[in-house]
Amino acid sequence: MFRPWCGLLPATLILAFGCNSAPEVHLVPVKGKVTYRGQPLKNATVQFVPEQPKGGSGPTATGRTDDSGAFTLTTEGRDGAAPGTYRVLVMSLGPALPPRYSNPKTALQVTIPAEGKQDLVLALVD
Numbered sequence: 001m002f003r004p005w006c007g008l009l010p011a012t013l014i015l016a017f018g019c020n021s022a023p024e025v026h027l028v029p030v031k032g033k034v035t036y037r038g039q040p041l042k043n044a045t046v047q048f049v050p051e052q053p054k055g056g057s058g059p060t061a062t063g064r065t066d067d068s069g070a071f072t073l074t075t076e077g078r079d080g081a082a083p084g085t086y087r088v089l090v091m092s093l094g095p096a097l098p099p100r101y102s103n104p105k106t107a108l109q110v111t112i113p114a115e116g117k118q119d120l121v122l123a124l125v126d
Helices: 004-017
Strands: 030-036 044-050 061-064 070-072 084-092 109-112 117-124
Touching (some): 030 044
Antiparallel strands (some): 030 070, 044 061, 044 084
């Protein structure tokens, strides 16, 4: 005998638990400043890409510098970044930076501690 409500059980479970039930990434606050040749680097994008072999996990975090070179990282629309080690890419709309800063294999690395980082300084040189 067919029971019409039997088809509702799987649909109800999918709605209750969602199709994408990945846990939300724990983020900590990260703020900093970028300088180039000792001057604030304005209108630049900073991108923190997790270094998996060195404990980095989670999605990429990004920020945009203001006129004073200050930035705040965001991840998937939320403020902060997951704790761990990151390769840092910097792309500038202003002065041309050495290509190594926008290369995904950059040597520029930062570790974000479990409590976050409020005073990170990225001092870029030629």
